[in-house]
Amino acid sequence: MDTSFSEADLLFRDEVKNFFSSAYDASLQKQFESFSTYKDAVIEWQKRLYKQGWIAPNWPVKYGGTGWSSTQKFIFEAERASAGIREVMPFGLGMVGPVIYTFGNEKQKEHFLPRILKSEDWWCQGYSEPGSGSDLASLKTRAEDDGDHYVVNGAKIWTSFAQYADWIFCLVRTSTEGKKQAGISFLLIDMRTDGIKVNPIISIDNHHSLNEVEFVDVRVPKENLIGEENKGWTYAKSLLAHERTGIAGVADTKRALFNAQELARREINGGKSLLENPLFQKRLSDVEIELLALEFTELRVLASVASGGAPGAESSLLKIKGTEMQQAVQEIMMEIAAHYQGVLDTEHSSEVIGHEFGSSARRAYLYGRAATIYGGSNEIQKNVIAKAVLGLE
Amino acid sequence: MDTSFSEADLLFRDEVKNFFSSAYDASLQKQFESFSTYKDAVIEWQKRLYKQGWIAPNWPVKYGGTGWSSTQKFIFEAERASAGIREVMPFGLGMVGPVIYTFGNEKQKEHFLPRILKSEDWWCQGYSEPGSGSDLASLKTRAEDDGDHYVVNGAKIWTSFAQYADWIFCLVRTSTEGKKQAGISFLLIDMRTDGIKVNPIISIDNHHSLNEVEFVDVRVPKENLIGEENKGWTYAKSLLAHERTGIAGVADTKRALFNAQELARREINGGKSLLENPLFQKRLSDVEIELLALEFTELRVLASVASGGAPGAESSLLKIKGTEMQQAVQEIMMEIAAHYQGVLDTEHSSEVIGHEFGSSARRAYLYGRAATIYGGSNEIQKNVIAKAVLGLE
């Protein structure tokens, strides 16, 4: 057992650090903070990563991956988070990309993979439907065979950034025979096709990132079907369990906790720093201690994956604990912001309002409630562990 | 809404206080503390309460109750607990007594009730069976009709103080037809009858209060049947929901918490009183705050019972919260006792050992684990609330 870094690892870390500090510059950072420039910032940053060759560390080398060891991936993630840089958009690089290179045909690979790597297409995900909730396989959007096209009708919901998207990857029903999982296909759909309508959903944090996407007689060429018809569920499932560095988001949560600590130090209550308040300290260390553990839980899972183990139910553990920790830190931020935790976005500067981060703490906390709901709610994850790990029926 | 005491209530409180301080004297107190004299102490104390006319505050006046208002009952309980006096043994006074005066015939009432009030019989409870657990109605002990007797075969388990008992009240199966609840009868059995064997169960705290009671061809006169044959489940259930002051044990838990506070004040860590340690304070106040609430929850339930409401699912709430609070205080006592929390009973004096309450904290904590299991486990109580209060199936 050994957790020290080799000389080569340390050199790699310096390289990563240097890249981040020069490539992620102040003007880009500012672009990320405003909603009007957010989309451009994402694309610009991902293009810079692409140029550096680091856009897809988890992809196989032949498709554009970096060929890094799990230690290197860990270092990359840790440095990214500690530089305060967001993860790349997962829909293309983390989700549909791996499905395409694993199950797609050569033509699909040739067309889509480079465009994903270069961030030329913005992807969004069409899994959930109104009413389907955690019971994903109950989906009803149907794709009917019409010669060399499918005709798609139905609706998808909770689609993040559909308003920006060029493409959507969808699970659609191509058969109603057999088990509900059996008749599902995996389809790529151009968002500019006639009959697609994007309806914004304003979320609890008063923002618009979620959408409902309606399909009315949308014609999709059959060449956009991934793999075989009616096997989409298998592809999607393999994707759900796909290796993903940082599934628990530990690196980002650590950074957020560190940030909270710094802010709490500056917050004064009755003449004393909030950071020295013992009840507040307990809140902090309850999270920090579990996070110190979770960081190693993640490493252990990664190590087991690297040595050939399949990340199955362990990824459920990481999801549950990781999202609980995220929410705990968001709650701590609200505690620090005190009265100011409720401030809505306003034209007034933070200097006038008297507080810097109340509004962002609010947004993170409120939207953060979704983390235990999406991607298979934490209740579903517990069911998975009960069955797959504990053997309980 | 009004929670103040009337002048009459205050006078009553003085009377109760005075009685407890004179009647519960030091020699009796000492008797309670040793296992060899425990049984005698219980009986002696209950006889003193009987002499005072206060042995059965919850019984109807015509059978020997006190006719107190719910405020008076509350005061009585509060003063009893604050004087450090245990509740009376529940098996006769709280359990079988009410069943006899509600469902028994005149002869049974005349014979048993005075003996219960005078503590002339020690009762124990025969409900649970090996294997039945929370599924009480699955009981298998059978009583076969043999003319003017039943012949009882089977076994009961977790029977507290069966080794002291003169009588046991049992649920027995008199029919296997219909639903499992339908064929159960309520039988009173003289513990001196041939064929009864009491097998001690040593519990996790290394003591003997629990037993298994075996019945081999035990002949029970039919006059000892309560009510009608096969209706025992109804009687037992009505007993479970029977009005009982202090079901949550709040008064005793308050006293225990107060006691813990005093002990923590004297415990020094690194030159500072443990009571001033903020993490310890948080443990204390987490409990104390909930206890301040629970005390009123209990009062609200009592008030609703007094004005004719039936204590149904509310008693489940009191049971869950009450036992959680008990265990929380027991855990706090272990925390205070530190290294000494593990001391087994020893011949050495506490002066030699260096600690006064480590051993009693251990016993209370370990045996206290049972509180969330017996009397319908807390899981069962939650099922009851889900169904009866929330209407969930």
Next chain:
Amino acid sequence: MNFDFTEEQVMLRESITRFIQEDYKFDERRRISKSSSGIDKEVWKTFAQLGWLSIPFSENSGGFGGGPVDVSVIMEEFGKGLVLEPYLPTVLLFGGLINSAGNEDQCSNLLPKIIEGDLLGAFAYLERQSRYELTDVMTKVESCSEGFILDGEKVVVLNGLNASKLIVSARTSGDQFDREGISLFLVSADADGVDRVSYQMMDGQMVSNFRFNNVSLGTNSLIGSLGEGSELIERVVREATVAISAEALGIMGELNRKTLEYSKTRKQFGSSIGSFQVLQHRMVDTFMAYEQVKSLLYRAVCGLAEDSDDIECIVHALKALVGKMGKQIFGEAIQIHGGMGITDELDIGHYSKRLMMINTTFGGEDHHQGKFNNLRYDHHSLA
């Protein structure tokens, strides 16, 4: 001992329930929250006509002479309706301070206007640096020949946007954290030298920061005795803390009720989600949390009414419990509602946001538990 409400209290409760069900539906509430003032002045007039604004004031000021129980009945029902109109800042804080410490002039000038619904007030006590400490006051008042000069800043003033009159806590002597030396002053929101900046909170409240630039105040602007404002503030804030705890109870009840209903109709995997044992037990937990808050609220309400010795402790305990159980209850409500729970469309999120804001108003869970610990366990005899 009894936990019954009087006939009058039952009628009061019913009249508010009816108003909310008929005239203050969620869509109406949403419309009001999006209006420029964030409140509806017609609604406020209705409150006045129904007598609700008069409840806590003494009868010789034209009030109803109600006590903490009456106030808690109102606030619990307002909680159920997520009422935006400024009952807390105008009636309980501003009115409460005038009622308890105003001189005859102040009472007779202001209270009837409050009761009639003609005056909206606010209590400006928070400062940028003060966090939850009521006695951390840097805003200064100096005496001068014509009265006083007020200089400083107050922030997050509830109902600041709509208030025409403010009560401002300011230091007339002592240092930043001293309990002594704080006084209360009546200030017109549109007086010379008063700058107001308003913004909205996530629960819809319009709050303001006020800058006072050497504002001249007349001698009659002092409320209560010079330098002795702290006790007065603490008392009124204590009563208001109990009142918003009642509001929180109303919200918790609604969240539990709506979540339970949803769990019975929402189907997943072929069953209603309310049939899943895990959710059942968690809804039992939130039911018990609600009952515990109700009990401690009743304890505090009775303690206020009976002026009991331990009321300070009890109110700290209550506010800490409201914070803790509130998080549990809205957390489960959102989680069990799934994706719908995080939309702006559904009311669940709005109830949750109001609970969050109640948690931070007058100090959060930790703040009050810390004060409780201090009172109960530090340097005190327990005899």
Next chain:
Amino acid sequence: MNFDFTEEQVMLRESITRFIQEDYKFDERRRISKSSSGIDKEVWKTFAQLGWLSIPFSENSGGFGGGPVDVSVIMEEFGKGLVLEPYLPTVLLFGGLINSAGNEDQCSNLLPKIIEGDLLGAFAYLERQSRYELTDVMTKVESCSEGFILDGEKVVVLNGLNASKLIVSARTSGDQFDREGISLFLVSADADGVDRVSYQMMDGQMVSNFRFNNVSLGTNSLIGSLGEGSELIERVVREATVAISAEALGIMGELNRKTLEYSKTRKQFGSSIGSFQVLQHRMVDTFMAYEQVKSLLYRAVCGLAEDSDDIECIVHALKALVGKMGKQIFGEAIQIHGGMGITDELDIGHYSKRLMMINTTFGGEDHHQGKFNNLRYDHHSLA
């Protein structure tokens, strides 16, 4: 980075597993715990023969030269078997102190005897008043011409009954709470002036209180430098804390495994109780708790081996987590076993009691979380 065990470590683990399954079944363990000494000296001899007593000692003292990983492998397996024999007090504490600070004489006299299984030792560091503070020491040592005079008392000395040699922490200068001025002395348990009173703990351990009545010690009885014992104690206790955390992990694993098995066979209401979703989710929670403890243990073990900067923090974090998760895990184990869980007959209670004792050994959950908070958040720069 890797989390693999070496082949030797895997073999070590397997040999202990086999020993426990074959020669240290629960009934055998019960017999030993009821014997007058509370341990089995034959078993101890077997440990010596199998080389387990030599593991942490350096090769030039005749040891195996193992590190924290090896020790954690041993302790985890001992945890699974609830091994009563005094590995912690003799090998890790007594042996650990000699190994790190003993002079040549002390090392060559004592270590081979420990390794051969011929010497049982103990470390006497607790005092009546000391609670969890290692530096709260009132036992005094004065210098004299022939060496030292020891006077004072030590309590709850692990393995006190069976130890022939003790290492005693005593104050050679300074005041009760000073970190400086504490020294370590080697004392024969049967020396003149040593009184021993022994009693048993709920986990079967035989512990002792020792009274030292002006006990004469030779000059060679000092271990390490005069007055500089604190750092030594802290280091060895830190390593021992990680070791008993490994033992705790072994216990937690057994409790989870046995509870899961029981839940699959135990029937209630016509179904196995493991089919109830509420219990499923709670067993998932204890599974996750176990995995989290394992991760933090590995972190601490690697940190010790690599002498990392944050090891002090990590060990406090680990011990706090072991305490917290331990309570959760044994709590669920007992609760899910129902009535059977609270019997002496079943092993569940015994595993639980050992976990409780581990929680209090070297300081409980709160103690370590407090130290963690102090190191991380008080008066430190976080840069």
